[in-house]
Amino acid sequence: MEVTVVGAGVIGLCTALVLEERGHHVRIVAAELGERTTSAVAGAVGFPYRAGPPEKVAAWAARTRTWLEELARTAPEAGVDVLTGFEITPSPRDGEPVYPWWAAGIDVERAPAPVTGAPMAWRFTAPRAQPSLFLPYLRSLVRAPIETRVVGDLAHEAGDAVVNCTGLGARELANDDLLYPLFGQIAIVDSGGVDTAVTITDDRDPDAIFYMIPRRGELVLGGCSRPYPPGAPAELDRELTARILGQARALGLDVGAVRIERAGLRPYRLEVRLERDPKHPRVIHNYGHGGAGFTLCRGCAESVEALL
Numbered sequence: 001m002e003v004t005v006v007g008a009g010v011i012g013l014c015t016a017l018v019l020e021e022r023g024h025h026v027r028i029v030a031a032e033l034g035e036r037t038t039s040a041v042a043g044a045v046g047f048p049y050r051a052g053p054p055e056k057v058a059a060w061a062a063r064t065r066t067w068l069e070e071l072a073r074t075a076p077e078a079g080v081d082v083l084t085g086f087e088i089t090p091s092p093r094d095g096e097p098v099y100p101w102w103a104a105g106i107d108v109e110r111a112p113a114p115v116t117g118a119p120m121a122w123r124f125t126a127p128r129a130q131p132s133l134f135l136p137y138l139r140s141l142v143r144a145p146i147e148t149r150v151v152g153d154l155a156h157e158a159g160d161a162v163v164n165c166t167g168l169g170a171r172e173l174a175n176d177d178l179l180y181p182l183f184g185q186i187a188i189v190d191s192g193g194v195d196t197a198v199t200i201t202d203d204r205d206p207d208a209i210f211y212m213i214p215r216r217g218e219l220v221l222g223g224c225s226r227p228y229p230p231g232a233p234a235e236l237d238r239e240l241t242a243r244i245l246g247q248a249r250a251l252g253l254d255v256g257a258v259r260i261e262r263a264g265l266r267p268y269r270l271e272v273r274l275e276r277d278p279k280h281p282r283v284i285h286n287y288g289h290g291g292a293g294f295t296l297c298r299g300c301a302e303s304v305e306a307l308l
């Protein structure tokens with residue numbers, strides 16, 4: 001089939017890759033590439049944060065995890081490494097803690113949290129992609145030409161099928177009010193003295209989430225997740241970085257100096273939209289991956305291919 005993929009973030013590139021692997025002839029059209037996409041701002045650890053619905057997300061995440069783990073073993077240039085993850089959740093008031101909803105098919109166990117002031121956490125393994133390596137790696141695998149242009153009408157694009165991988169752009173392009181921006185911010189800091197084989201998420205305070213994601217030669221600290229005015233560009237919040245650094249210190253994490261801060265807008269929807277458009281069946285939507293685009297990319301791309 002001749003397929004146009006609209007969008008060149010992690011979702012568009014991964015979709016194009018899977019379609020080509022399965023014998024389709026692909027072209028990509030995207031308004032922005034590389035560093036100018038939301039995908040470039042991500043952590044990007046395999047953890048299904050702010051994405052639904054739960055059963056589909058668990059299946060897409062499992063498929064993506066297997067692929068990322070294979071890349072970690074076989075393609076060092078992809079920038080994927082497997083870390084040990086710890087999620088610190090609120091202490092149960094009575095009884096046993098509730099097993100995490102995202103853990104279907106993953107080995108997750110209770111373990112001492114490797115930080116100050118939090119006795120227990122969920123421990124698991126988590127693949128982490130480094131966007132500055134992973135996005136160029138995907139581009140290097142994809143043969144499709146990339147045309148840089150803003151698409152105004154999906155139904156007018158060429159091909160037997162058009163796959164809409166425009167992230168937040170779908171709010172306008174697919175006229176979808178259920179999709180909205182969730183602000184996120186990270187600080188990239190020197191690795192300091194932390195254990196770079198371990199990623200930690202502290203979800204105890206939903207208004208002040210914290211995470212630490214080691215990369216090759218640097219450390220990502222976050223985070224934040226708050227609704228943002230649609231259409232407005234993501235602006236850095238300097239006070240937020242101070243709060244995040246304070247949390248790292250309070251947890252006893254010996255993080256280094258700040259190199260750069262980055263803000264981005266997660267394309268959030270209660271449920272990822274992955275379906276044929278009811279009015280234009282040639283159009284297949286694949287957007288709304290929230291805080292989990294890297295976590296779900298391969299599984300979603302394979303589901304798109306199954307719809308063709």
Ligand SMILES: Cc1cc2nc3c(=O)[nH]c(=O)nc-3n(C[C@H](O)[C@H](O)[C@H](O)COP(=O)(O)OP(=O)(O)OC[C@H]3O[C@@H](n4cnc5c(N)ncnc54)[C@H](O)[C@@H]3O)c2cc1C
Nearest residue numbers: 007008009031032039043045151167169184264293294295
């Ligand atoms: C601070 C932060 C931390 C995150 N951490 C993680 C993490 O640890 N793990 C994880 O899995 N996810 C994480 N995410 C979420 C992840 O970044 C997103 O889910 C993912 O980037 C979405 O990818 P996408 O390809 O759909 O969108 P994008 O990367 O935004 O790409 C959209 C593409 O569509 C194009 N486009 C849009 N509109 C049009 C149009 N009209 N015409 C043509 N092209 C168009 C854009 O130019 C771009 O090429 C994080 C996000 C943020 C902000």
